[in-house]
Amino acid sequence: MKFKESLFSRRQFLNGLLGGWLGAFLASILYPVLRAIFPPEKEPDQVILVSSDYAGIPANTVKMFAWGSKPGLLKKTEKDELVAFVGVCTHLDCNVIYLPDQKKFFCACHDGWYDENGTNISGPPPRPLRRLSVTVEGDNIIIKKEGAT
Amino acid sequence: MKPIGSLKRIMAGLAAWMEERLGIEAARDFLRHKTVPQNRHTIWSYTGSLLLLFFSIQVVTGIILAFYYRPTLEEANKSIARIMTEVPLGWVIRSVHFWSATFMIAIVFVHLLSIWIIKSYRKPRELTWMSGVFLLVFTLAFGFTGYLLPWDDLSLAATKVGTDIPRSIPVVGAWMTKFLRGGEDVSGDTLTRFFSFHVSILPLLVLALIAFHVYLIQKLGMSLPVGADEKEEAKRAIPFWPNFVFREMIVWLILFGVLVTIAVFWPPSLGKSADLMAPAPEGIKPEWYFLFLFQTLKIFPAKILFISGDTVAVSLILLGGILFFFLPLLDNRPAGRKGKVITWIAFAFILYAVAMSVWSLLG
Missing domain, CATH: 1.20.5 (Single alpha-helices involved in coiled-coils or other helix-helix interfaces)
Incomplete structure (x- = not known):
């Protein structure tokens, strides 16, 4: 051509x-x-906790652990199951607190509220709290990203 | 109406709006007419812009290093280790910062010595020279303060020695040592203080001086060789923009390539965190640019008559520095005159510095 x-x-x-x-x-x-x-990003793949450190926590309370540089909240439900959340508000990254008497998570920054399952119920948070998967293996509690095996 | 045409008109309108307020046209007009002489000394005029290049590299890499560096006793060494191992390509950034500093100091020496030998400091360029001597001192101060920041055995020993030397200066010496160290001894406060010198005080001083220095160079133009015919030189001169700038870019490009290559293949090491109580490591030497001063101090005996040898040595070095600073006033002959003695002193100094450095390396 x-x-x-x-x-x-x-x-x-x-x-x-x-x-x-x-x-x-x-x-x-x-x-x-x-x-x-x-x-x-420095998010951990998994965090291994010693069961005995968390064995005594009563139902409907949370105990903290370090999820990388964020607070992780390990919660014992009223059915005695362990669930874990990343304790950071989905609105603007403030750390949340669990209020056992109201059975709610609360973020003080902009008055954000989540129910005991971490679902956003009031205030500005756009999404539920991020959940982490919890498995108990022998003496350890293993916490991973949800969906990871 | 074509969209391209209207965009062009908007841009032209914006440019006119800016020009009315900023008046940059005068500077652009100046650059359009600026010429650079072409003669056997032209090669030395590349060293100045090279210094600006290396200084810019220092600013950029230094800012990135400061994002991760922590100037405290506990964390300084660890934070550099983290830069070298964890921060993506952090080791390249530190290595370029280290080597660019080395290049910069080497070129500062070449720049000053060449101006000394071709006598460009003569009237009316005395202040350009004097601000240049200050820039040399600040560049060395950058090197000295930066050397402590990794906080390993070598840098601690170097800082202990370096900050103790002013003590032998009569009257103000003890006070100067205290000022540099932030106390009687080198401690965590010295580290924090050096960090402050290195990243804020020295950059401010150097930027202001560079502005002054470069302004003078623009105002006075490039000097001509001793005894040159001005008309002949004017005929041979080439435009600064774009002819000379493009030539400079070639030199920048080559040296930038050399810099990055060396930085990638020979990254600087990092010793273990310094221990304030540990004995000085054996056979330590300062960086190459302080070797000749180091060796000078070493050869002086402890006592000369009734004065301490250090006081004599430091006073002589200071006197040398002061004479160097006042060179344009000592040699105040008109630019056209030769100055063989001055040239010989320059070569004698180079010979002395090289010989002392080699002696120090072998000794």
Whole structure:
């Protein structure tokens, strides 16, 4: 196939070559800078707790553990089951508290409320509290991201 | 109406609005007419813009390092270890910061010595030289304060020695040591203080001085070689923009490539966290740019007549520094005159510094 005329002039070709090279060069500088500025997420894959530390907690109370750098809340339900939440409000990241007498989680920042299952019931929170999966293996309580096996 | 055409008109309108308020046209007009002489000394004028390049690299990498660095006794060393191992490409950032500092100091020396030898400091450029000597001192201060921040054995010993040297200066010495250390001894306060010097006080001073220095260079133009024919030089001069800037870019690109290559293959090490009670490690030496001063201090005996050897050595070094600062006033001959003695002193100094450094490395 033969073109009647060039698709681009020699100048356009050279400018494109030089500009493309310059863009690639700048990207190669920007890449390590951006990588170093934004460190990777440090959420743990799992947290292993010793059962005996958490054995004595009464029903309808929570005990805290560290889920990475966030508070994790291990809750004993009234049926004596263990459930776990990430204790961070889904509205704007404040840490929440469990109020056993009202059976609700409360976020003081913007008056957000969740019921005892972590479902958002009042105030600005858009989603339920994030749940974590809890399994008991021997002497350990293993807490993982929900859905992880 | 074509959309491209209206966009162009909006941009032109915006540019006119800005120009009416900022008046940048004067600066652009200046740059359009700025020329750079082309002669056997032109090569040295690349060192100045190279310093700006390396300084910019220091600013960018330094800011990133400061995101993760913690200037306390317990955490300084650990936080650098974290930068080297956990922060993505953090080791590259630190390595570039380390090597760019080395390059910068080397080029500062080349820059000053070349100006000394070709005598560009002569009237009317005396203040350019003097601000340059301050920039040299601040650059060395950057190196000295930055050296402590990793807080390992070497950096602790270097800082103990370095901050003790001013003590031998008569009258103000003890006070200076106390000021540098934040107390009688090197401690956690010294580390925090050095961090403050390194990331806030020195950058402010250096930025202000660079502005002054570069302003003077723009105002006075590049110097011509001793005895040059001004008309001939004007004919040979090339425009600053774009001809000279493009040539500078080639040099930047090459040295940037060399810098990154060295930084990737030879990242700086990190010793274990310094122990304030531990004996100084054996065979320690300062960074290469302090070696000749280090060796000078070493060869002086403990006592000369009735004065301590250190006081004599430090006083001589200070005197040398003061003479260096006042060079344009000592050699105040018109720019066209030769100055063989000055040239010989420069070469003697280079020879002395190299010989002392080699002696220190071998000794």
